[in-house]
Amino acid sequence: MNNRNELMKKSASFVDDGGFFTELAALVRHRTVSTNTANRLELNSYLTDKIAPKLEQLGFVTRIHPEWNGGANSFLIGRRIEDPELPTMLCYGHADVVDGHEGQWDKNRDPFILSAEGERWYGRGSADNKGQHLVNLKALEFLLEAHGSLGFNTVFLFESGEEIGSPDLAEFAAAHQEELAADVFIASDGPRLSAEAPTIFLGARGGVSFELTADLRSESYHSGNWGGLIRNPATTLAAAIGVLVDGHGRIKVPGLLPPSLPAAVRTALEGLQVGTGPNDPNMDTGWGDPELTPAERVYGWNALEVLAMGAADPQNPVNAIPGTASAILQLRFVVGTEVQDLQAKVQRALDEHGFPMVKATVLTSFPASRIEPDDPWVCWAAESLRESTGLPTTILPNIGGSLPNDVFESILGLPTLWIPHSYPGCLQHAPNEHLLEPIARQGLQLMCGLYYDLGIRGNSPFEPKVLTTHA
Incomplete structure (x- = not known):
């Protein structure tokens, strides 16, 4: 397998054949509720027993910082450096979820057992954020299997406290700037504009x-x-x-x-329609x-x-x-x-x-943060998603909600691209949270295409750093 289309076909088959559902079910099973301090061991176990082994199988060197500086947040850094001259992507995910709201889900569903009904995969964390970071991990895996290398360097940062405000994340990033150094930040969280619209957002209010x-x-x-x-x-x-x-x-x-x-x-927002989903409230x-x-x-x-x-x-x-x-x-x-x-x-x-x-x-x-919609990395990523899906890419300057984007944009100084694999009606933070199978399928395809373009095709805006020598 040595071309972009074949890579995308394999990723779609992985979802269609049930492989993605099975792997996501194993992640959802971990009760990683960060609002309950009694779950601290479970949160750390998710990093040590689930995420670190996945990264290490992909050739990453991992390092875990449990309860960093004695605080409420734990971090994992995974690094796969193929060549310092290649572009480096920083990716992010969070291990924690909100309260499960047991007993409040339809049909007596257990929030920590992934269950399917039609196109909806119900489970706490299925959309926020376990399903989303699993998409990105699997896309890296498929590219490696196909080519033996990524063609770019990757740094993955996981935290376990996003749902409680990402305590100490800014301080951790500042203290580990060398390990987290990259050329671009590409991660997945939050919703698309709508289920049908492949989306890139560039920051957060x-x-x-x-x-x-x-x-x-x-x-x-x-x-x-x-x-x-x-x-x-x-x-x-x-x-x-x-x-x-x-x-x-x-x-x-x-x-x-x-x-x-x-x-x-x-200009970026011109013509965009919001609040058109079947579960959205009527705008006043x-x-x-x-x-x-x-x-x-x-x-x-x-x-x-x-x-x-x-x-x-x-x-x-x-x-x-x-x-x-x-x-x-x-x-x-x-x-x-x-x-x-x-x-x-x-x-x-x-x-x-x-x-x-x-x-x-x-x-x-x-804080609020975002990069400019006309940044070269935005234009490149939007074209990659359009090529993968045949659909126009929606560019949002920022989401209406919050994410710790300022850590990556301001502290680490990176262009920040968020490519979400969820939609506004996913009911995250509420009973009946779910991931839509078509979005998971399409998300895996478009991330395979994006990673292919970043590494194998090598058509990104990356410019190698020029080192100046002095006599």
Whole structure:
């Protein structure tokens, strides 16, 4: 087997004949739930007993860092260096999954036993992220079997804490920059634009969560005796939220927005349709910035959402004005948004509108990052996927959600290409998470084609580093 098409045929047959399902079932069986510290041994076992042997069979030298620096995250680095003069690809995957939600799956499915129904393969981690990193591992395996070499160097980084915010990942990458050095980052996580659309996204929106609290008094007072005389914290809080975002989802504080929508981003998003999947909710007309398309709102702009809010006990209300009210808000933001002093910006806006009694406190924050849609590596990868599938490749500047892309783009300084093998309706993080068999099949084909183009065909934008010697 020495050509691209034959390689892709073999990968498709592997899915059709059940080989991929069998291997994925063995990975899903590991209960690698990172939100439960009792699963730490299981997480480490996934790295030592499943991933490291797979990599070593492919000629990788592996090194595992359990509970690195005494923290909650474990890491695995696998390196296969064929020739320092060849391009080097850094790939990534995460071993951990969210809670299994046992007892909540349809038909009493066990979330840690992979089961098939039609084109859906149900199991926790099937889509996020075990099925996705298995696609990439198998594509490397098939290329090696066909040619005896990859034609490029590969570094694989696995972590076991992505679902809890990737603790220590940035510090680990900074401390291991030499081992993780590469020319391009290509990995798989998150969803495509839709099940039918081969997709490349180039980064992720950032997020800042903050709390607004109106803590006015320690006691609740009778609403008949004191209504109209003392400030109601719930009414105050609702009005304070309206200072930041109006009742139609439009952000009102300029400091919570990016300076502009870059032309390259606008061009990349032109004509893209979002929310068209069979399981997607209906989009509300009149919600969000009316000057932006839906695709621009979720992939190119910021959104401020109320995640939770409350006062007293809504399930058991009494005739009393509560003493306190609070809400958790989250700003999803794109590159260019200044969020370093977000708490001060929010508090200043509240103060200026007469709500100094409402206090803002930032809780968590993660950065936004992306590369330019016209980067040569993006154009190369998009053409490779188009050749493999015969379909146009969707380019998203970033996904609407979060991934630790800043670690690879900012800390390691790499062009970042994410090629997802899932879709928006996969129900990741919920009961009935599933991987679609057609996406797994197509994903394996397109990764075989991409790796072939990177190594055997050698038509990537890679430029060998020129070493300068001095007399």
